Amino acid sequence: xxxxxxxxxxxxxxxxxxxxxxxxxxxxxxxxxxxxxxxxxxxxxxxxxxxxxxxxxxxxxxxxxxxxxxxxxxxxxxxxxxxxxxxxxxxxxxxxxxxxxxxxxxxxxxxxxxxxxxxxxxxxxxxxxxxxxxxxxxxxxxxxxxxxxxxxxxxxxxxxxxxxxxxxxxxxxxxxxxxxxxxxxxxxxxxxxxxxxxxxxxxxxxxxxxxxxxxxxxxxxxxxxxxxxxxxxxxxxxxxxxxxxxxxxxxxxxxxxxxxxxxxxxxxxxxxxxxxxxxxxxxxxxxxxxxxxxxxxxxxxxxxxxxxxx
DNA sequence: GACGTCAAGGGGCACC
DNA sequence: GGTGCCCCTTGACGTC
Numbered sequence: 001x002x003x004x005x006x007x008x009x010x011x012x013x014x015x016x017x018x019x020x021x022x023x024x025x026x027x028x029x030x031x032x033x034x035x036x037x038x039x040x041x042x043x044x045x046x047x048x049x050x051x052x053x054x055x056x057x058x059x060x061x062x063x064x065x066x067x068x069x070x071x072x073x074x075x076x077x078x079x080x081x082x083x084x085x086x087x088x089x090x091x092x093x094x095x096x097x098x099x100x101x102x103x104x105x106x107x108x109x110x111x112x113x114x115x116x117x118x119x120x121x122x123x124x125x126x127x128x129x130x131x132x133x134x135x136x137x138x139x140x141x142x143x144x145x146x147x148x149x150x151x152x153x154x155x156x157x158x159x160x161x162x163x164x165x166x167x168x169x170x171x172x173x174x175x176x177x178x179x180x181x182x183x184x185x186x187x188x189x190x191x192x193x194x195x196x197x198x199x200x201x202x203x204x205x206x207x208x209x210x211x212x213x214x215x216x217x218x219x220x221x222x223x224x225x226x227x228x229x230x231x232x233x234x235x236x237x238x239x240x241x242x243x244x245x246x247x248x249x250x251x252x253x254x255x256x257x258x259x260x261x262x263x264x265x266x267x268x269x270x271x272x273x274x275x276x277x278x279x280x281x282x283x284x285x286x287x288x289x290x291x292x293x294x295x296x297x298x299x300x301x302x303x304x305x306x307x308x309x310x
Numbered sequence: 311g312a313c314g315t316c317a318a319g320g321g322g323c324a325c326c
Numbered sequence: 327g328g329t330g331c332c333c334c335t336t337g338a339c340g341t342c
Contacts, residue, residue, distance in 0.1 A: 098316065138318060
């Protein structure tokens, strides 16, 4: 909510002079009655002139009041005798009156140039509009409050739009995730079924593990993973929302391949670049996962981890 | 009469 | 202490 302080008061005077507002004012801007013509001037010259009402018309009030509309004078003077109304004027606080459209428009233009009000400019505007400086200050305060409210509304709308877009995107991602989960589940199910059919792998190539699955680390460290743990492995895959995913902290890249069958995890040549660890593992004596019997093999490379089944 | 808008009142705060 | 600003509220007024 930064103020737009880029105009000097002389510029403001130009604004006043060029505004042309008062040139367009045919007839009195303010209340009529016993009128005096006053002239508003700025550092750049004469702006215009308009009738003023001397509030001296109302006994007890020594303020000059060119502010308000016809109705105000009528309220004060009544139809003729006026004595009772003068008493009202004396004993009741003056009612609130809205600024005229011209006054409001003039202040609005001033606000557009500069939403803060220096004392000098306040006096200039007050003089030009026939208002009390206090009124000009209050108008600017209220105007800043209205501007802030509008700004909050604009910010809210922007945030709401952003939120809606993110929500839509999130929904799409959730849908993708569900599809991938279903795909992984289906593939895992096929894998287990094939295992049960008794596909045999060469013992010297793939150890025959009763537990079904085993995970080893190629560089010495070994760990076992029972079949029921496949769910945990799946979970890892699912959480990654991608068949080729980074498990992150460890910098592990997980990769699945089912050879001998067409599936979503089959590697193409571009994927080969991601399995350097797998090739290295082969080089260091770990087993090829090709299934000579037309069966299947699964390999998961996590910087040297292998998962296989017989 | 309900409701919205706007000028103004008043308290609290920061600054000099 | 005076001044100006922000914020909330009040009261007058216009519109439906």
